Every structure is written in structure tokens, then in C-alpha cells.
Amino acid sequence: MNNRVIDRNREEGHARLYRDYYFDTPTYTETYFCQRFRMRRSLFLRIEEALTTHDNYFTQRTDDVGVRGLSSLQKVTAALRMFAYGTAADAVDDYVRIGESTIIESIKRFVKAIVEVFGTEHLR
Template identity: 55%
Template sequence: MTYFSKEEERPKRIGLVSGHLVINCGREEGNSRIYNDYFSDNPTYGANLFHRRFQIQRSLFLHIVDTVREHDNYFVQKVDGVGQLGLSTLQKVTTAFRMLAYGASTDSTKEYVRIDESTIIECLKRFCRAIVKVYEDEYLRSPNTDDVARLLQKGEERGFLGILGSLDCMHWKWKNCPPAWVGQY
């Protein structure tokens, strides 16, 4: 059994939680990686790869980043008590997008973005709350008559007449439907 003498370095507890050892996971490196990969003037991954990985255009992503940051102060990068920069807005929002777009686990997100698991979960929760609060009146509502007319027009332009009515599949016979699901949809 090894004991530490007073002269030897002992693991030090950092932070507010007793017994909680804080690991420097390289958040600055994570922020640099995200910025250089997707947002610099000459990003490693161009617009097509950005769209494939995040499922939206970079310009819309950045608009959402600004909107979420304005709505919730949590997403603003701050300086902590010892003068170190905290997590960037891009790190926090990228975390939420990676989890939502890929269904990624906290572990795989943690390795790229360099954020701890509890912070990843907090980012995702706050991001979802902010999106719902900011966009619910415009996008998270039942369609009105103007919306229906616009959707039907788009469907007709693309050769799908009466597209909204096709979403009602209740009259179909689901011969290959698992028995446990019968009558549930």
C-alpha cells in the first residue's frame, strides 16, 4: 500500500464537489478543432460535408447559434473564477446538434467536442428548451390555411397531388406489422 508523504504531490480536488476530481479534457483544443473543421475562413470540411454531418446549412446553423445564445445566457462564453475562458457557444451548440443529428452518445460527443458528460447533457437540455421557446409560435404549431395551401402547392410542383392527405395511412392493411403493434398507430 502506498501512502503519500507531505512532500509528495497528492491528487488535488478541484471544483465544488467534494471527492470530485476534475480532468482537464482540453476544452480549448476542442473549441479550436470545431472552429478549424467547420467555421474558419478555410475550413477543413466544406459546406457539403457540413450539411451532411449536421443535417442543415452552415448559415442556418450559425443563425440558430446566435438565436440560442441571445435567448439563454448559458450559451454565452464566460470567464471562470480563475480567469480561464469557459466553453464556447460553438462547443455547446455543436454538442447538442451532434447528439440530435446522429443520435450520438455522450462518450462519442465528448471525444470530439471535449466537454464532460454532465455538461453535454445540460447543453442538450438547454438547447432543446431554447429551440422550443424561441420557435414554437412559428414552427411548432398546427398548420394554418396559408401553410396548408403552400404545402399543397409545393407538393403539386413536385408531382405529389394532395400530398397532405397521403399522410393518413390508417386505412392500410399492415400484413407484415408485428402483432404487438397492431392497433397502436
């Protein structure tokens, strides 16, 4: 297998995700969000903010040539969708616009950060 780079148009993926679920008047309602993510939007945003504060992996960065990386919404959404549906990593990459290896890394970092941030309070 070769390691060819696929232009997934990450910025459009973030923009679409934001419009669909997080915009002031999102495409999909709170009810639809709850069905898709198995939680309320406010809880999702609390988790996303806590992870971004705890681990800079989840912070969107710009590389040396000015290309913006994946957003925290994309990384956290990919991880939570896999947990919510029990799907494979490559099943969420089309919508979220994130590669399989990055999804796997996001899940590893997600689980570690969740335990570190919320472990004493919620994971007894």
C-alpha cells in the same frame, strides 16, 4: 464513481471545431458540414446566435481565475450531433471536448431555448 476533473483542453477543442467548420476557409466543406450536422452551416449559425442571445448559458464566460469556459459552438455542436446521430453523450465528448454532464445540460437548455425562440414560428 469519483468526481475527478478531467482537463479536456476546452480552448483547443473550440479552436479545432472553429478551424474545421466555421473558419473563412474551413477544413471541411459545406457539403461535409451538411452531412455531419444535417443542415447548412448558415442555419446552424442562425440557431447558435439565437440561443446565445436568448440564454446566457450558451455564452462563453471566464471564471474568477481567468479560465475560459466552453464556447457556444461547443455546446450547440454537442447537442446537435446527439440529435443528428442519436448517439450517447459520451460519444461526442472526445472531439468537442465537453464532459458528459455538460452535454446533458446543454441538451436540456437547447431544447427549452429552441421551443421558446422558434416555437411559435416553426413548431406547430
